Amino acid sequence: xxxxxxxxxxxxxxxxxxxxxxxxxxxxxxxxxxxxxxxxxxxxxxxxxxxxxxxxxxxxxxxxxxxxxxxxxxxxxxxxxxxxxxxxxxxxxxxxxxxxxxxxxxxxxxxxxxxxxxxxxxxxxxxxxxxxxxxxxxxxxxxxxxxxxxxxxxxxxxxxxxxxxxxxxxxxxxxxxxxxxxxxxxxxxxxxxxxxxxxxxxxxxxxxxxxxxxxxxxxxxxxxxxxxxxxxxxxxxxxxxxxxxxxxxxxxxxxxxxxxxxxxxxxxxxxxxxxxxxxxxxxxxxxxxxxxxxxxxxxxxxxxxxxxxxxxxxxxxxxxxxxxxxxxxxxxxxxxxxxxxxxxxxxxxxxxxxxxxxxxxxxxxxxxxxxxxxxxxxxxxxxxxxxxxxxxxxxxxxxxxxxxxxxxxxxxxxxxxxxxxxx
Amino acid sequence: xxxxxxxxxxxxxxxxxxxxxxxxxxxxxxxxxxxxxxxxxxxxxxxxxxxxxxxxxxxxxxxxxxxxxxxxxxxxxxxxxxxxxxxxxxxxxxxxxxxxxxxxxxxxxxxxxxxxxxxxxxxxxxxxxxxxxxxxxxxx
Numbered sequence: 001x002x003x004x005x006x007x008x009x010x011x012x013x014x015x016x017x018x019x020x021x022x023x024x025x026x027x028x029x030x031x032x033x034x035x036x037x038x039x040x041x042x043x044x045x046x047x048x049x050x051x052x053x054x055x056x057x058x059x060x061x062x063x064x065x066x067x068x069x070x071x072x073x074x075x076x077x078x079x080x081x082x083x084x085x086x087x088x089x090x091x092x093x094x095x096x097x098x099x100x101x102x103x104x105x106x107x108x109x110x111x112x113x114x115x116x117x118x119x120x121x122x123x124x125x126x127x128x129x130x131x132x133x134x135x136x137x138x139x140x141x142x143x144x145x146x147x148x149x150x151x152x153x154x155x156x157x158x159x160x161x162x163x164x165x166x167x168x169x170x171x172x173x174x175x176x177x178x179x180x181x182x183x184x185x186x187x188x189x190x191x192x193x194x195x196x197x198x199x200x201x202x203x204x205x206x207x208x209x210x211x212x213x214x215x216x217x218x219x220x221x222x223x224x225x226x227x228x229x230x231x232x233x234x235x236x237x238x239x240x241x242x243x244x245x246x247x248x249x250x251x252x253x254x255x256x257x258x259x260x261x262x263x264x265x266x267x268x269x270x271x272x273x274x275x276x277x278x279x280x281x282x283x284x285x286x287x288x289x290x291x292x293x294x295x296x297x298x299x300x301x302x303x304x305x306x307x308x309x310x311x312x313x314x315x316x317x318x319x320x321x322x323x324x325x326x327x328x329x330x331x332x333x334x335x336x337x338x339x340x341x342x343x344x345x346x347x348x349x350x351x352x353x354x355x356x357x358x359x360x361x362x363x364x365x366x367x368x369x370x371x372x373x374x375x376x377x378x379x380x381x382x383x384x385x386x387x388x389x390x391x392x393x394x395x396x397x398x399x400x401x402x403x404x405x406x407x408x409x410x411x412x413x414x415x416x417x418x419x420x421x422x423x
Numbered sequence: 424x425x426x427x428x429x430x431x432x433x434x435x436x437x438x439x440x441x442x443x444x445x446x447x448x449x450x451x452x453x454x455x456x457x458x459x460x461x462x463x464x465x466x467x468x469x470x471x472x473x474x475x476x477x478x479x480x481x482x483x484x485x486x487x488x489x490x491x492x493x494x495x496x497x498x499x500x501x502x503x504x505x506x507x508x509x510x511x512x513x514x515x516x517x518x519x520x521x522x523x524x525x526x527x528x529x530x531x532x533x534x535x536x537x538x539x540x541x542x543x544x545x546x547x548x549x550x551x552x553x554x555x556x557x558x559x560x561x562x563x
Contacts, residue, residue, distance in 0.1 A: 012513035016462060055520075111461075141510075218508060225463035252538045257547045268550060271538075275467060275506075 010047055010055075015141040017060040018043075022138055023113035024064055028071050030176055032120065032138070033166040038074070042067035114139075115230040116178050118223075122191040125172055130165040131194045133158050139226075140198075140219045150212040151201065188231070192240050192296060195223050199244050217248055228283065238287035239297030245280030246303040249273040265312040277307045298327045317347035334365045342375055350382035370399035374409060381416060390416035425466065425508050425535035426515035432502040433527035437493060438473040451523035459507060459518065470503035499529075506535070 018039060025035035042063045056062040121134040132151075136142045144162065148155040179187040202216025224241040231237050253271035255261055262268075284304055287297045301323045309315040324340035337360055345353020357376050366372045377392030393413035397406045435442075444452075459465035474492040481488045494500075509515050512534065519530045538546060 009513045009517075012511065012517035015510060015514055016517060215510075218510075222463040222508070226461065229461045229463070252550075257543055257550060271550060279466070 010043070010050065013046075013055065013059045013063075014043060017063055018141050019117065019139045020060060020114060021063050021067060023117040025067055025071060026117055026120070026176060027113050028068070029075070031170060032117075032134075033170065034074070036138070038067045038071050039063075041070050111230055112178065114226070116176055118191055118227060118230070119178055119187055120169065120174060120176060122187075122194045123169065123174055124187070124190045125174065126165050126168060127161075128194070128197060130161050130168075131190070132197055133161045134165045135194050135223070136198065136219065137162055139223060142219070146212055149210050150216050152213075188234060188236065191227065192236060195220050195227070196240060196244075196296075198223070199247070203247060214251075217244070217251075220244060221248060228286075232286075233290060235287040235290040235292050236294040236296045238283045238290070239292070239294055239300045242280045242283035242287060242300035243296055243303055245276045245283060246300065246307050249276035249280065249307065264306060269310060269312075272307070280304065280307065293326070293330075295327065295331055298323050298330065302327075315346070317343050321347050334360060334363045335369075337363075338366065338369075338372060338375060345375075345379055345382075350379040354379045354383065368399055370396045370405070370409070372396075373399070377412065377416075381412075381419070386416040386419050389413075424511065424515075425506060425537070426512070427533045427535060428505045428507065428515070428519045428522065429531040429533060430502045430504065430522075430524070431499045431529040431531060433499075433529070435473055435502045436497050436500045438475060440473065440476045442473050442475075444470065448523075448525070455521065455523050456505075458521070459505065464507045464509050464514075464518065466506040466508050468503070468505045471501060473502075474500045502528075 021039045021042065022032070022035050025038050026032055029035055029038070045066050046059070046063060050056070118135070118139060121138050122131045126134065129151075133147055136147050136150075137144065142150070144158050145155050148158045151158070198216050199220035202214050202218075202220065205213030205216070221241070221244050224237070224244055228237050228241050249272050250264075250267060252273065253262060253267040253269065280300070281304055284297070284300050287300070292298075292301075302320050305316050305320050305323075320343045321340060324336060324343055328336045328340060338357070341353055341356035341360065344356040354376070357372070357379060360366055360372065373392040374396040377389045377396060380386075380389035380392060390413045393409050393416065397409035397413065400406050400409065456465065456468060459468075474494055474497065477492040479490045479492070479494060481490070507515060507518060509518065512532070515532050515534075519532050522530055524530060538549065541549065
């Protein structure tokens with residue numbers, strides 16, 4: 001190989017080509033495990049042959065052609081169903097085609113194949129952990145070891161999850177089709193759930209940890225962006241991408257130089273990544289043009305309100321309240337109600353906020369949730385009701401497991417003593 | 424990780440004002456851009472007007488001095504860029520290798536600084552540490 005070609009290493013090619021390769025093979029052989037094996041075979045062949053002949057002009061097509069030859073051999077050896085006979089006929093023709101023709105034929109199908117693979121990897125019959133591992137492995141191009149590091153579990157655990165997941169899909173004879181009609185919505189929700197789960201795992205990771213963990217945000221964004229290209233008419237897909245782009249835009253402002261988290265209202269907005277905000281708002285606009293209104297779109301709308309405000313004071317809180325109203329109607333949840341109450345307080349003053357919070361005090365789900373008294377304490381303090389505020393902060397401190405939070409809440413309680421008027 | 428792929432087209436340094444890109448090249452470029460987009464790695468891209476339409480601002484002695492292009496000393500100038508988000512430098516180089524460039528074009532691949540890479544003193548300075556502390560005090 002020439003000097004420049006030695007830099008085009010095979011693992012970089014693999015990361016780019018593997019998902020499409022596995023997706024196309026899955027369609028052919030109807031089994032993810034076999035598809036991955038065939039893809040691996042093609043990779044081994046590439047390692048051997050490209051060392052001598054250099055990286056081919058179209059590495060993706062080379063890998064696909066190589067893997068397909070092996071797939072055909074394999075199909076010939078097995079008992080063939082009529083359907084596979086047809087496919088075999090088509091693939092044999094493809095083998096006769098010249099490389100440029102093959103490329104054109106591949107391009108048409110690859111989009112569908114990749115989308116299909118995403119739906120399969122995120123099938124609801126699998127557990128959340130299994131879906132996550134399988135998606136990151138097949139579509140994110142992560143190794144088993146990388147996935148293990150990212151989720152703080154042993155590598156063997158991840159390997160087992162993936163093996164079991166493939167077996168479950170085969171045993172349940174999950175059809176390798178893009179869901180249609182009434183099935184599409186819940187299946188799509190399953191895909192979006194996996195991507196968002198990956199994003200949040202990365203988002204909550206702290207800087208001091210293994211870089212694989214915050215790296216999950218990038219992995220999730222990439223998957224979301226790919227999905228937005230594959231399913232461009234789904235507003236919730238664009239909504240999720242918007243939500244992730246905007247959250248990611250705050251990465252530099254979210255922690256202090258010493259690693260402490262910074263509240264949204266206190267963040268230095270000059271550090272917000274305007275490129276990501278612009279991308280997020282563009283994705284949100286696409287979702288709105290498609291009719292918006294779903295859960296991810298609404299969450300993105302709220303995030304966008306913050307993103308557009310140059311200072312915390314400029315935040316359109318009453319607009320945020322209306323989005324929480326819609327979210328609460330769509331997916332009723334006491335947490336959403338609590339967040340809405342905070343927004344009400346910001347929009348119409350602490351008395352209104354307190355009224356909204358008080359309506360939630362009897363909610364059983366919030367009984368031991370430390371943020372409820374914490375929010376209440378905040379509002380009482382703003383109303384000058386210092387001794388009540390102190391009690392709420394102390395209650396909140398007693399309800400949280402997190403040492404840092406407890407310290408912060410007790411500090412806020414102490415401040416109330418300092419602010420209280422003398423008796 | 425983010426990278427910029429900077430396009431350095433030979434001859435652009437002497438291109439006349441108003442020089443527009445060749446439509447065939449643009450078509451090839453659009454296909455490549457679509458690949459980047461579909462792979463979920465494209466963050467941004469732009470083309471730049473030729474240097475003959477640009478200006479250079481220099482700062483000798485603390486005074487800003489403006490000079491019109493073209494700039495005879497420049498043998499290589501930037502024609503445009505992509506910003507991509509990938510897992511490794513190798514991946515960035517692989518993408519750059521796939522760009523539909525002609526014989527006299529070159530791509531320079533440069534990593535974009537992330538805040539976390541800077542040493543602590545630089546991070547503090549960049550984050551307006553004092554400013555932030557003041558804001559935090561104000562909001563209590």
